[in-house]
Amino acid sequence: MIDETAVREVLARVSYPGFSRDILSFGLVKEIAIDGDDVRVKVEIATRDPAVPQQIYTDAQAALAKLEGIGEVKLDFDIKDPPDAGAAGGAVGKSSIPGVKKVVAVASGKGGVGKSTVAANLAVALSKLEGSPAVGLCDCDLYGPSVALMFGRDDARPMATEQNEIIPIEAHGIKLMSMGFLLDDSSPVIVRGPLATRYTQQFLRGCTWGELDYLVLDLPPGTGDIQLTIVQTVAVDGAVVVTTPQEMALIDARKAASMFAKVNVPIVGVVENMSYFLSPSDGERYPIFGEGGGQAEAERLGVPLLGQIPIEMATREAGDNGRPVALGDGETAAAFSDLAGQVAKFL
Ligand SMILES: Nc1ncnc2c1ncn2[C@@H]1O[C@H](COP(=O)(O)OP(=O)(O)OP(=O)(O)O)[C@@H](O)[C@H]1O
Numbered sequence: 001m002i003d004e005t006a007v008r009e010v011l012a013r014v015s016y017p018g019f020s021r022d023i024l025s026f027g028l029v030k031e032i033a034i035d036g037d038d039v040r041v042k043v044e045i046a047t048r049d050p051a052v053p054q055q056i057y058t059d060a061q062a063a064l065a066k067l068e069g070i071g072e073v074k075l076d077f078d079i080k081d082p083p084d085a086g087a088a089g090g091a092v093g094k095s096s097i098p099g100v101k102k103v104v105a106v107a108s109g110k111g112g113v114g115k116s117t118v119a120a121n122l123a124v125a126l127s128k129l130e131g132s133p134a135v136g137l138c139d140c141d142l143y144g145p146s147v148a149l150m151f152g153r154d155d156a157r158p159m160a161t162e163q164n165e166i167i168p169i170e171a172h173g174i175k176l177m178s179m180g181f182l183l184d185d186s187s188p189v190i191v192r193g194p195l196a197t198r199y200t201q202q203f204l205r206g207c208t209w210g211e212l213d214y215l216v217l218d219l220p221p222g223t224g225d226i227q228l229t230i231v232q233t234v235a236v237d238g239a240v241v242v243t244t245p246q247e248m249a250l251i252d253a254r255k256a257a258s259m260f261a262k263v264n265v266p267i268v269g270v271v272e273n274m275s276y277f278l279s280p281s282d283g284e285r286y287p288i289f290g291e292g293g294g295q296a297e298a299e300r301l302g303v304p305l306l307g308q309i310p311i312e313m314a315t316r317e318a319g320d321n322g323r324p325v326a327l328g329d330g331e332t333a334a335a336f337s338d339l340a341g342q343v344a345k346f347l
Pocket residue numbers: 108110111112113114115116117118141144146220221273274309310311312313315316317319320
């Protein structure tokens with residue numbers, strides 16, 4: 001009798017051709033059916049290159065054949081065309097942003113889990129890595145932009161070049177672009193559907209980012225059209241999924257992960273925010289939302305748990321005061337620094 005865990009373990013060692021990441025963590029394995037000693041695996045893949053499924057087929061067959069007592073192995077492939085942004089939103093094809101070396105998206109399925117906080121602090125922590133990389137941060141949330149506020153520049157108004165390109169605002173050494181710069185409190189946010197797509201593209205491409213080592217994208221919460229448009233119109237090199245330890249957030253993190261798998265964006269890993277309460281009085285840790293949720297979810301997705309960020313007053317205050325906590329050197333700053341190191345290594 002073959003058990004599913006053993007099959008998963010084997011598939012987790014089959015890598016996606018050309019990547020170090022395996023097919024399981026890429027979310028390509030849709031179904032594992034076991035009948036006695038016989039195993040049937042359903043693989044779903046979006047690619048136009050026939051060599052990719054062929055290679056996966058060969059590798060998975062060979063790996064599974066080594067499982068003791070295994071009977072017949074059947075691999076079903078569901079091959080789809082990669083989503084074409086041109087068809088969906090009138091956008092040009094997926095391409096890189098001029099001058100930008102690596103793009104990392106910070107996403108969450110659920111709102112309010114601290115995605116913007118993580119994105120802002122990740123950007124700061126990346127810029128503090130060895131060699132002082134040049135970092136940009138783009139707030140792609142058209143409905144509730146917060147990056148401007150987090151960097152204390154919510155009253156800044158970006159200038160445009162003669163070519164009508166927007167010059168990002170700089171704060172704490174990071175180049176920032178945010179819808180918050182273009183709106184004031186009374187502006188109605190009526191950017192929906194096709195307009196949202198156009199704005200987002202202008203945001204990403206129509207800015208004079210200059211030479212950047214990393215561009216961090218703070219995606220809007222959820223896994224809808226806007227998120228898909230963004231990850232389809234620019235070449236995203238990796239995605240960081242933010243969750244809190246609560247069950248609902250974990251379920252939504254799973255949805256975010258499967259969205260990235262669909263468009264072939266590799267997932268760097270999971271960040272568990274508000275992991276534990278860090279008491280300012282005694283430095284004691286209290287796991288108020290329970291323990292182990294982020295770890296278990298990361299394992300389920302077959303990706304690393306990149307960090308556990310405590311919930312503490314200082315982090316919220318730092319956000320509100322326009323000085324991200326990663327600029328300092330406490331326990332939370334260290335956690336963000338570690339996160340940045342892992343992200344940089346992955347990219
Ligand atoms: N680790 C933390 N410790 C304390 N406060 C935090 C922490 N993470 C986030 N917060 C606070 O929680 C609130 C929501 O965080 P944030 O805006 O980063 O979430 P979000 O996921 O980007 O939300 P949205 O879905 O609205 O974009 C903010 O007030 C922020 O300061």
